[in-house]
Amino acid sequence: MDKQLLDILDKYFQTGQLPSLTPQLLEELNITEQEFQEMCLTMDDFLVAMKVFGRQELKKEIETWKGEMDEEELGEAQQITDGLDNFPDANLKRAFTPQPLYQGLVNGTNRNKPLSLVVPLNGFDWNTHSIDFQLTKDFTASHLSFQIENNQNVTLFNDTIDIVNYQFSLDLDWKKLHPGRYYLKLIDGNKVAIFEFFIRKDLMPD
Amino acid sequence: MNKYKNTDWLLLLRNEPNQTLKTIYCNHRKNCVAWLCKNFKCRETEAEDIFQEAIIILYEKVQERKLTELRSSLKSYLYAISKHLAFQKHRKSIEVLFAPNSVEFLANQWVTQQTQETDINNKEQQILTVLQNLRNPCKTILYAYYFKKMSMEEIAQMMNYKSSDVVKTQKYRCMNKLFKIFLESKKPKD
16 A cells, blocks of 8 residues: 555545545545545444444443452552551540430431431441432532531531532542541521531441 | 532543543542442442443543533532433333433433444444554554543553654554555455
8 A cells, every 4th residue: 555545545534525526536545436436445343443443443442441440459458458457446436426416316317307318318338439319309509518527526628619400519629538427518508508427437335 | 627619621621531530440440330329229330330331432522522611510520420320221110310401311312322432334334443453652552542532642651652643654554554454454355
């Protein structure tokens, strides 16, 4: 294949357009019109085949990413298990004690309030980097303020969050937080809803 | 702590496809797979396959410029496609949890189209076989250029070539080789 012909076919690949076929061009390429048409059709077939081939190769790449992720996760889990001695029972008991101020305010079951969560359920274990939240469909504002507190009433994070289709996500470097009971406050003007969650709920003393 | 932002992922996917696609995959894989298992009664391996397929569809639509704008978040888009794929896999009525109708409709169209596009004729199958049997560097160069739509410069960098001209020459040789093998395979045997 002539280099000039490959350039034409590549341009066709990029733009979907072919140059007008003049006798001069055919002479330059040293092929007949029929041969040229055949090359273009073969290029079309090549691109379809490439799409299938590309998918197969991309799947292989994704499998590699998956493997990397699983390996990383295994390493992190090992680190967490190794660090269990760092949390004596007394500290754990204190960290998991409910905050008395919020007793009875934690919004666990009422799904009819305009500021309430459908998922996750109240008392969830925060054990992944990002958690997706879904509000009830009564909620109409486009953003919310939120605060995250530990059970000693200490505010650890506060910010505003955009709501898209009643959903929002929060990222939390949960592995850096001490195991214990935490509170998520959602604030919309003068409406406040409080939800509790845990870090390493499996360590909560009976 | 970072709040979730709906960054212009599509632009990033077009400009830096390699790293961006991996980031999207790693960010959403765990939650989406768990969501599929919980809501669509998928087995974990099945959910992994579905999510992988959704990632590939997202990638292809962006590369083909069929997806240039997101009306909802990237996450909603990925979940809507995953949901549709789960539907397709199970072919049974599953309760719709939270995908906006418009996104769902578009996802249906795209997935249907996707299925049609993967049907290939004999000639294309022959070329596919040639592609599968190519060796490196041809395999990598042609995949990077024609599927990933990477520039010559990016390919040169990825493959540690001195310049984009080296890639261009190499690509020319590879295409020549591929067309030659293919055209020879078409010739009637004595």
